[in-house]
Amino acid sequence: MFAKSSFLTALGVEVFASGQRRWPDHVKAQAVAETLEPGATVSGVAARYEIMPSQLTAWRRLAKEGKLVLPAVEVNEAVFAPLVVCDEITAASEAEPPSAGTPIRIVRGTVIIELAKDAPAARIAEIVHALEAHPC
Template sequence: MCAKTAFLRSLGVEVHASGQRRWPEEVKGRIVAESLEPGATVNAVAARYGIQPNQLTAWQRKAKDGALVLPAPEPEADDAVFAPLVVCDAPE
């Protein structure tokens, strides 16, 4: 088994003997989200996962139309919110 096939299977992609692949919706969403990151290109992300750029563009279109759910963005360190802590003396 080649490294690319092992990588894809580790993501949950079904790889058939004919070479056909069945991508889980969650994985498609993560790949689309990765392609939308600042500085990312469709060609580079598609090459990383061994898919054609037009396939990734089709998944992006599905996401835009609401047919593919993207994962929630990871909160950044600057987005941390702190609540004030009020300490009172114990009642007598």
């Protein structure tokens, strides 16, 4: 127990005498990111962090809803995403004509991610890769 508690405190988790813990968002995000690794399971990662799998699942839900930002994934090779071009013009597009300052917009189901127009291609690839890991 002590070894795991020291692991958690080293990460920045506040462990109280009562056994309760206060989890910083960056630790929650790290745990969620570990569940996305090939071969990882929610149960295995939850055991490592001494939490119930249902708690980790709740954190995963927060990440999926965009309420918990995951650390950037290191990508060693080019990642390509499908591009869908539509002729249809939406009302939002008519109201706001594109300009040089228009952000990059990634839409996946009900999730919309906007990035600065000068966002690095590697960051865009990381986000698309993360979205592909979790189909809607």
